[in-house]
Amino acid sequence: MENFELLRNVTIGQYIPTGSVIHRLDPRAKLLAASFLILAISFASSILANIIFLIVILIITRISRIDVKYLLRGFILGLPILIFIFVMQFLFMGRAEPAGYVFFEWGWFRITQRSLYIMALSGLRLLSFVFLTSLITMTSTTTELTHGVEQLLRPFRRVRVPSHELALILMIALRFVPTLAEEMENIMKAQASRGADIGTGRMWRPDKAAKAYLPLIVPLFLNAFRRAEDLVWAMEARGYVGGEGRTNFIQLKSRGIDYVVVIAAFLFMIFMMVFPWPSISPILRQIGFMG
Amino acid sequence: MQSSGALSVRRIVITGILAAIAILLGVTRIGFIPVPNLSGNATIMHVPAIIGGVMEGPIVGLLVGAIFGLFSWLQATIPLFKDPLVAVLPRLFIGVTAYYSYAALKNNNEYLALVVGAVIGTLTNTVGVLGMAVIRGYLPLEAVVPIIPQAIAELIIAAIITVAVVAAWKRIEGGREGSTV
Numbered sequence A: 001m002e003n004f005e006l007l008r009n010v011t012i013g014q015y016i017p018t019g020s021v022i023h024r025l026d027p028r029a030k031l032l033a034a035s036f037l038i039l040a041i042s043f044a045s046s047i048l049a050n051i052i053f054l055i056v057i058l059i060i061t062r063i064s065r066i067d068v069k070y071l072l073r074g075f076i077l078g079l080p081i082l083i084f085i086f087v088m089q090f091l092f093m094g095r096a097e098p099a100g101y102v103f104f105e106w107g108w109f110r111i112t113q114r115s116l117y118i119m120a121l122s123g124l125r126l127l128s129f130v131f132l133t134s135l136i137t138m139t140s141t142t143t144e145l146t147h148g149v150e151q152l153l154r155p156f157r158r159v160r161v162p163s164h165e166l167a168l169i170l171m172i173a174l175r176f177v178p179t180l181a182e183e184m185e186n187i188m189k190a191q192a193s194r195g196a197d198i199g200t201g202r203m204w205r206p207d208k209a210a211k212a213y214l215p216l217i218v219p220l221f222l223n224a225f226r227r228a229e230d231l232v233w234a235m236e237a238r239g240y241v242g243g244e245g246r247t248n249f250i251q252l253k254s255r256g257i258d259y260v261v262v263i264a265a266f267l268f269m270i271f272m273m274v275f276p277w278p279s280i281s282p283i284l285r286q287i288g289f290m291g
Numbered sequence B: 001m002q003s004s005g006a007l008s009v010r011r012i013v014i015t016g017i018l019a020a021i022a023i024l025l026g027v028t029r030i031g032f033i034p035v036p037n038l039s040g041n042a043t044i045m046h047v048p049a050i051i052g053g054v055m056e057g058p059i060v061g062l063l064v065g066a067i068f069g070l071f072s073w074l075q076a077t078i079p080l081f082k083d084p085l086v087a088v089l090p091r092l093f094i095g096v097t098a099y100y101s102y103a104a105l106k107n108n109n110e111y112l113a114l115v116v117g118a119v120i121g122t123l124t125n126t127v128g129v130l131g132m133a134v135i136r137g138y139l140p141l142e143a144v145v146p147i148i149p150q151a152i153a154e155l156i157i158a159a160i161i162t163v164a165v166v167a168a169w170k171r172i173e174g175g176r177e178g179s180t181v
Helices: A027-043 A047-063 A068-077 A079-095 A113-139 A142-159 A163-193 A206-237 A256-274 A281-286 B009-027 B047-056 B058-075 B090-105 B110-135 B141-175
Strands: A102-106 A109-112 B032-034 B041-043
Touching: A027 A047, A027 A113, A027 A142, A027 A256, A047 A068, A047 A113, A047 A256, A068 A079, A068 A113, A079 A109, A079 A113, A079 B141, A102 A113, A109 A113, A113 B058, A142 A163, A163 A206, A163 B009, A163 B058, A206 B009, A206 B032, A206 B141, B009 B047, B009 B058, B041 B141, B047 B058, B047 B090, B047 B110, B047 B141, B058 B090, B090 B110, B110 B141
Parallel strands: none
Antiparallel strands: A102 A109, B032 B041
16 A cells, blocks of 8 residues: 555655754755855866865855755765766776876776866765755755745746746746645545556556556546646636736845855855866875875 | 737746646656666656747746756755756757747647657757766766667657647637637
8 A cells, every 4th residue: 555655755855944043044045045056066176176065065064054965865866876886987987088197098998187187076976965955855845945046036937037927937936836736646546446456566568558648647637637737717797917027926035144155155156267276286295195 | 919028927927837747746746657677667847847948948848957957956865966067058948949949840740740759859858867977977978878778668668658749738728719718
């Protein structure tokens, strides 16, 4: 029976309330600061810079009073894939040119300065991203994030970005996940009671696998569309009009610290992008790692 | 029914609900159909974006893809998808390419157009994600080879499901005129 219980699995991220400074930040400030950090991490190609990012993220974790254990849990779940990536990089990245210093060569297999650099860089970068996304969902509720997105996009209304509508789409999506999960449960039970045997065993032919899932997927979509039609009619009947002149039940207020955080994150991003990060190879050479 | 701008009430609601399906498929593991390959599963999480694009146009397709991308980024346990350039960026285009390839063929043969739309949309997802992973240096080009069987399985599955869902919905809409409420 546990196959049918979908509702309990539906969580988006995991909010851990510790009431820290980070939790109490204005969601707009938090989103902006996180975006700056993500931008900076995305385009940093220096090992040193990436180590600094990791340290900064760990400091933020400390401030938000979240146990590093929680962060590591997300990391451990993804470990098999990370190992796969590493093995692939280890095997094949040696061919990448310019190779730099060659540590080891055997047939076409090489360990080069470049392959080690790529492995270290992607490892550090992925680790930062894993921790940062976990931090975002652990320190802010989805409602906060949705409202934050809407308010942040508001200035773009002038260039015809429908910020209110986008936020409404997000809210409808979040609102309907549990409803559709419940419906999916009903569909699964209904099909099982008719003797359907779905999702057991491996199908050797993908077309057969797809056809086996149709009795679940098609009713799920059709019921969802029917609900959508209902919601459209309900909104039309109540005279729903978009963002212009609407007021919000939840009013976000920024305090001094929010501005400080945003400005600090922005300056940090600029600094990390502009600073001429030295290569670590001279250091490695110094300690006799490279000939 | 049309409100101001490209987002009518109908489009807002359909986008939201399709995005909800995409999230649901992701968080409950229904979105992973077991087929024999390296990862053991073929994903259908991108199918709502294709269906959104095909049924309601490129904007809906883009927005469903965006929300799908955002959630796969926030939710992913696979470290590869924690890079927003891999997880979010390629997903924006799933519904868009699906719509345009569908629209180009719609007048010749509706079913063929749906199949092609689904195939192109799925290819956008697969090629986009793997391409970004290669460009970003996470995967060497050689590592893409063992993923090809999975990509083919996903193409076939996405095509079958898209055709089944859209055909079923069009039949209901056409058969019961005015009673879709």
